[in-house]
Amino acid sequence: MAGVFRFRLASVLRVRRAEMERCQRRVAARLASIHELEQRGARLDVEIRRQVEAARQSLCGGSLAIEQVMWDRHQLARLRRELAETGASIERHQAELTRERAALSAAHVRVRVLERLEERRRDAHAAEAARIQRAIDDERNVQCATRRMSETEASIALN
Numbered sequence: 001m002a003g004v005f006r007f008r009l010a011s012v013l014r015v016r017r018a019e020m021e022r023c024q025r026r027v028a029a030r031l032a033s034i035h036e037l038e039q040r041g042a043r044l045d046v047e048i049r050r051q052v053e054a055a056r057q058s059l060c061g062g063s064l065a066i067e068q069v070m071w072d073r074h075q076l077a078r079l080r081r082e083l084a085e086t087g088a089s090i091e092r093h094q095a096e097l098t099r100e101r102a103a104l105s106a107a108h109v110r111v112r113v114l115e116r117l118e119e120r121r122r123d124a125h126a127a128e129a130a131r132i133q134r135a136i137d138d139e140r141n142v143q144c145a146t147r148r149m150s151e152t153e154a155s156i157a158l159n
Contacts, residue, residue, distance in 0.1 A: 005125040023104035044083040
């Protein structure tokens with residue numbers, strides 16, 4: 001009878017699954033980084049609006065303080081520079097995310113190929129085990145039938 005099914009490439013499948021999980025963790029970390037940067041960009045947008053409003057308020061006042069205007073402009077320039085840097089960083093992270101997703105997709109394909117191979121080999125093993133069992137059952141049935149025929153012929157010969 002066929003023994004217990006053992007997939008010979010199980011260790012390769014485990015390694016490929018581990019690689020796929022590493023790729024999944026990288027994609028998740030990259031998505032978290034992008035989300036954090038997008039939140040930072042939103043906070044910078046709010047700060048820029050506040051700074052613009054504060055600068056307008058200081059300009060609308062009665063006396064004009066040059067130091068305040070310079071400070072407002074400096075702060076606004078710094079905030080806009082940070083926003084531009086954040087936007088560039090988001091773009092870099094999204095490009096990396098695209099590459100990491102492609103690697104994840106390729107890892108998933110490699111895992112799925114081995115899983116399908118395992119399924120086919122498991123099915124072939126089950127079919128072979130069933131064929132062997134049928135052959136054993138057929139042989140047993142032939143032996144029973146032969147024994148019955150012998151017993152019947154013996155009983156007829158005795159009569």
